[in-house]
Amino acid sequence: VRRLADRAGSGEDRLIARYFKPIARHPGALGLIDDTAIFAPPAGQELVLTADAIVAGMHFLPDDPPEAVARKALRVNLSDLAAKGAKPAGFLLSIALPKNFKSQWLEAFARGLRDDARRYGCPLFGGDTVATAGPVAISVTAFGTLPKGTMVRRFGARIGHGIVITGTIGDAALGLRLRKDRSAARTWKLTPEMGRHLAERYLVPQPRNALAQALRQHASAAMDVSDGLAGDLGKLCRVSSVGAEVEIARVPLSKAARAALAADPSLIKTVLTGGDDFEIIATVPRNALAALKMAARTARVPLTEIGEVVAGKGARFLASNGRALTFARASFSHF
Amino acid sequence: VRRLADRAGSGEDRLIARYFKPIARHPGALGLIDDTAIFAPPAGQELVLTADAIVAGMHFLPDDPPEAVARKALRVNLSDLAAKGAKPAGFLLSIALPKNFKSQWLEAFARGLRDDARRYGCPLFGGDTVATAGPVAISVTAFGTLPKGTMVRRFGARIGHGIVITGTIGDAALGLRLRKDRSAARTWKLTPEMGRHLAERYLVPQPRNALAQALRQHASAAMDVSDGLAGDLGKLCRVSSVGAEVEIARVPLSKAARAALAADPSLIKTVLTGGDDFEIIATVPRNALAALKMAARTARVPLTEIGEVVAGKGARFLASNGRALTFARASFSHF
Numbered sequence: 001v002r003r004l005a006d007r008a009g010s011g012e013d014r015l016i017a018r019y020f021k022p023i024a025r026h027p028g029a030l031g032l033i034d035d036t037a038i039f040a041p042p043a044g045q046e047l048v049l050t051a052d053a054i055v056a057g058m059h060f061l062p063d064d065p066p067e068a069v070a071r072k073a074l075r076v077n078l079s080d081l082a083a084k085g086a087k088p089a090g091f092l093l094s095i096a097l098p099k100n101f102k103s104q105w106l107e108a109f110a111r112g113l114r115d116d117a118r119r120y121g122c123p124l125f126g127g128d129t130v131a132t133a134g135p136v137a138i139s140v141t142a143f144g145t146l147p148k149g150t151m152v153r154r155f156g157a158r159i160g161h162g163i164v165i166t167g168t169i170g171d172a173a174l175g176l177r178l179r180k181d182r183s184a185a186r187t188w189k190l191t192p193e194m195g196r197h198l199a200e201r202y203l204v205p206q207p208r209n210a211l212a213q214a215l216r217q218h219a220s221a222a223m224d225v226s227d228g229l230a231g232d233l234g235k236l237c238r239v240s241s242v243g244a245e246v247e248i249a250r251v252p253l254s255k256a257a258r259a260a261l262a263a264d265p266s267l268i269k270t271v272l273t274g275g276d277d278f279e280i281i282a283t284v285p286r287n288a289l290a291a292l293k294m295a296a297r298t299a300r301v302p303l304t305e306i307g308e309v310v311a312g313k314g315a316r317f318l319a320s321n322g323r324a325l326t327f328a329r330a331s332f333s334h335f
Numbered sequence: 336v337r338r339l340a341d342r343a344g345s346g347e348d349r350l351i352a353r354y355f356k357p358i359a360r361h362p363g364a365l366g367l368i369d370d371t372a373i374f375a376p377p378a379g380q381e382l383v384l385t386a387d388a389i390v391a392g393m394h395f396l397p398d399d400p401p402e403a404v405a406r407k408a409l410r411v412n413l414s415d416l417a418a419k420g421a422k423p424a425g426f427l428l429s430i431a432l433p434k435n436f437k438s439q440w441l442e443a444f445a446r447g448l449r450d451d452a453r454r455y456g457c458p459l460f461g462g463d464t465v466a467t468a469g470p471v472a473i474s475v476t477a478f479g480t481l482p483k484g485t486m487v488r489r490f491g492a493r494i495g496h497g498i499v500i501t502g503t504i505g506d507a508a509l510g511l512r513l514r515k516d517r518s519a520a521r522t523w524k525l526t527p528e529m530g531r532h533l534a535e536r537y538l539v540p541q542p543r544n545a546l547a548q549a550l551r552q553h554a555s556a557a558m559d560v561s562d563g564l565a566g567d568l569g570k571l572c573r574v575s576s577v578g579a580e581v582e583i584a585r586v587p588l589s590k591a592a593r594a595a596l597a598a599d600p601s602l603i604k605t606v607l608t609g610g611d612d613f614e615i616i617a618t619v620p621r622n623a624l625a626a627l628k629m630a631a632r633t634a635r636v637p638l639t640e641i642g643e644v645v646a647g648k649g650a651r652f653l654a655s656n657g658r659a660l661t662f663a664r665a666s667f668s669h670f
Contacts, residue, residue, distance in 0.1 A: 013570075033574050034489050035415045035558050036385040036479075046375035047382065051476060053429035053463045080370045094388035094429070094474035128388045134469010139429035141386060141476035154369050223370050235348075239368050 012129055019110035023117050023124040026090055037125035039090060045145040048086040052076045056135035060203075061179060066105045067112030068203045069138070074116050076226065077142035079207035079278040083224040085152040085216030086144030088120050088209060093127035094139040101136075120209060146216060156221035157240035157283035161309040164292065166208045166279045166301050168254040169229050173274020174267065175202030188263045194256035201254075205278035211303075214295030215282055222282035228273035230327055233281055233315040240283075243312035248272070248319055252304040272317060273327050283309050347464055354445035358452045358459040361425055372460035374425060380480040383421035387411045391470035395538075396514060401440045402447030403538045404473070409451050411561065412477035414542035414613040418559040420487040420551030421479030423457035423544060429474040431467035455544060481551060491556035492575035492618035496644040499627065501543045501614045501636050503589040504564050508609020509602065510537030523598045529591035536589075540613035546638075549630030550617055557617035563608035565662055568616055568650040575618075578647030583607070584655055587639040607652060608662050618644050 021032050028038040041047050054076065056062045060069050074091060081088050093113075097106070117123050122142065175198035178184050185195045207224075215222050221240055225232045229251070237244050248268065253261065261267050284292050289305065296303035316324040356367050363373040376382050389411065391397045395404050409426060416423050428448075432441070452458050457477065510533035513519050520530045542559075550557050556575055560567045564586070572579050583603065588596065596602050619627050624640065631638035651659040 030488075034419075034486075036383045036419045036421070036486070038381055038383055038486055040381035040483060041375065046373055048371045048373055049427060049460055049478075050371040051427040051429050051462045051474075053431060053465050053474065055431055055465050055467045055469075057468050058466055084369075084371045086371070092384060092386040092476050094386050094476075096388060096390055096472050125384055127386045128474070130388045130390055131393055132390045132469055132472060133392050134390075134467055134472070137431050137465075137467060137469070137472050139386075139388065139463070139474035141427050141429075143384075148375060151371070151373055153365075 015106070015129060019106055020093070020124060020127070023110065023114045026123040026125060029123065029125045032126060039125065039143070041145045044147055046148045048081060048084055048144045048146060048151055049141065050077050050080040051139065051141040052080065053137060053139040055137045062135065064203060066108035070109045070112035071116050071204045073138040073140050074113060074122070074142070075205045075207045076278060077140045078120055078122065078209055079205060079224040079226070081142060081144040082207050082209040082212050083152065083215070083222045083280045085150060085212045086146045087212060088122035088142065088144045090123050090125040091140050091142040092125050094130070095127070096130050096132035096137040098136070099131050150216050152215050152219050152222045154221055154223050154236050155239045157236060157242050157309045158220060158285070159242055159309055159311050161220050161283040161285055162289050162305050163233070163244055163246060163281065163283055163307040163309060164303050164305050165225070165229070165252065165281050166211060166303055167206065168252045168257065169225070169277055169279060170257045170271025170274060171198050171201035171254050172205070172276035173270050174257055174260055175199045176274070176276065177270065188260040190256060190259055194259055197254060197256045202276060205276070207278055208280050208301050210299040211280065211296060211301045214292055214299060215280070218288040218292040218295065219282040219284055222280055225277040225279050225281050226275060228275040229277065229281065230272045230315060230317060236281065236283070237313070237315055243310045244307055244315040245310050246307035246315060246317050248317050248325065250304065250306045252302065268325070269327060272325070273329060350441070350464060354441055355459060355462070358445065358449045361458040361460060364458065364460045367461060374460065374478070376480045379482055381483045383416060383419055383479045383481060383486055384476065385412050385415040386474065386476040387415065388472060388474040390472045397470065399538060401443035405444045405447035406451050406539045408473040408475050409448060409457070409477070410540045410542045411613060412475045413455055413457065413544055414540060414559040414561070416477060416479040417542050417544040417547050418487065418550070418557045418615045420485060420547045421481045422547060423455050423477065423479045425458050425460040426475050426477040427460050428462035429465070430462070431465050431472040433471070434466045485551050487550050487554050487557045489556055489558050489571050490574045492571060492577050492644045493555060493620070494577055494644055494646050496555050496618040496620055497624050497640050498568070498579055498581060498616065498618055498642040498644060499638050499640050500560070500564070500587065500616050501546060501638055502541065503587045503592065504560070504612055504614060505592045505606025505609060506533050506536035506589050507540070507611035508605050509592055509595055510534045511609070511611065512605065523595035525591060525594055529594055532589060532591045537611060540611070542613055543615050543636050545634040546615065546631060546636045549627055549634060550615070553623040553627040553630070554617040554619055557615055560612040560614050560616050561610060563610040564612065564616065565607045565650060565652060571616065571618070572648070572650055578645045579642060579650040580645050581642035581650060581652050583652050583660065585639065585641045587637065603660070604662060607660070608664060
């Protein structure tokens with residue numbers, strides 16, 4: 001109700017017309033001049049819906065570049081759509097801003113949002129802009145489409161299935177540590193390039209939407225890793241009533257993460273439980289592994305087999321001596 | 336990604352399982368144990384989507400009963416669906432809570448949400464629970480369905496069409512004034528019952544979803560009144576390139592609002608611009624007015640004709656002497 005894109009209207013209306021209307025290019029968004037938007041999935045398809053919020057001081061740092069904040073807000077949702085095999089279709093945005101927000105901040109935020117909306121084919125359909133006495137809070141609801149009944153579930157892992165993961169793990173968690181303690185770069189003996197790599201991985205997730213279709217075709221279960229690999233794989237196992245064994249040595253690491261681990265081997269727990277990876281973990285029947293790996297190569301998404309679904313409970317992370325690592329806290333939780 | 340309804344999981348997961356899973360009764364919500372939800376509109380129908388956020392200290396008061404806060408968060412969205420002629424189908428919820436939130440607060444919040452989800456046939460499909468260092472912030476994305484191409488637009492008012500409004504106007508704005516200044520009840524010579532009525536109208540909107548189908552059949556344009564009747568009717572006129580004339584004497588008022596106005600006639604500006612009414616303003620071709628009034632009676636929604644669409648620009652509110660009232664600020668805006 002508070003989103004009329006009308007230059008003659010209130011401050012809010014002008015703000016929406018100026019910053020957000022250019023991102024609302026789908027005809028169903030009605031140019032943001034109505035109270036609701038319209039969407040119909042193509043014939044034979046259904047909608048997949050997800051909502052994720054990010055708050056300054058919790059999910060991003062107040063001095064993060066606003067373009068990066070916008071990208072993160074959208075991408076953490078796109079990552080969910082990717083893991084479930086859905087094609088992004090659009091999103092709604094609620095943003096709570098301090099009354100004295102800087103227009104440059106919002107301009108840069110909108111620029112980052114617009115770029116990503118284009119890049120991922122996921123236009124803005126509506127939303128709300130409100131004032132808050134607290135930190136900036138951004139809630140995105142994203143929706144995608146896929147053929148009816150083909151969503152990749154968390155449930156579905158079977159004993160003997162292979163476990164694969166996209167990209168590299170732990171970079172974002174190390175990047176956040178680095179942001180909070182600049183001296184860590186020296187302790188970890190990182191080159192400036194490595195430091196930048198880790199920082200960037202915390203700042204802007206790289207959702208794996210290019211892999212969505214292949215996951216739909218080949219994965220028995222999947223989810224995106226947002227709260228730490230160890231905990232998230234544990235959750236996937238739990239709903240499937242299986243266990244998992246992962247060889248830590250096979251977990252894919254960036255050059256920067258390898259350097260940090262060489263300097264401080266105890267960082268392995270940060271890597272495996274730190275969160276904010278926004279990679280996809282999937283289980284795959286043995287006879288589909290080769291096809292999924294091939295599809296990942298075609299989609300230019302790095303994919304690594306790291307372990308196997310086993311009988312039992314929980315995800316075990318095995319060191320090279322065969323012992324399972326134990327974690328005080330396997331995944332991130334706000335409460 | 337942070338919504339696994341799993342008692343063995345993290346604090347967040349337990350919180351979601353305990354409070355929110357009981358509200359997620361649609362099979363497409365997958366019991367909140369997956370990363371996304373699934374929804375397909377019935378054949379021949381399309382989806383109508385809206386997002387509205389409420390923030391403590393801005394849209395509700397920090398000591399408002401949590402049940403009422405939950406109802407308001409959902410109902411401001413249901414009100415949009417109603418005005419557009421859509422039938423509620425479901426919603427997603429993002430809630431940012433202080434780390435030290437009281438579990439009784441969240442329990443009561445979830446109770447209010449569950450009651451309304453049932454009452455309006457609008458179950459929970461997913462969402463996110465995050466921590467904030469600021470005030471409680473709640474963002475809801477609601478979606479509804481309607482036959483393809485039948486959404487009631489803001490655009491569509493034609494010269495000569497009648498202007499109707501549901502319920503009574505100004506109660507919520509007066510209720511908020513009363514909440515902030517208890518002595519006003521004496522100044523306005525309100526009975527205790529009148530005071531309660533106004534306070535209640537601010538606390539919990541009454542969305543007019545019972546009128547949705549009739550609006551689809553008979554209205555040429557409609558929107559819900561959230562930011563003040565004067566400003567919102569102005570917005571409706573602007574997108575339709577028409578003007579409006581409203582006789583102030585015909586604007587429906589509650590007994591309490593009439594009493595307050597009798598004591599202080601200057602309150603008429605608060606009534607007409609104060610916002611939070613969540614009633615529906617619609618324009619209706621003359622030959623459809625009788626049918627819409629009949630349908631409203633059947634749906635037990637009070638409906639009053641208050642004026643007419645005219646040539647020109649803007650909404651004019653005419654006093655009994657024929658003069659147009661002027662407003663310093665026709666509608667609420669956060670910025």
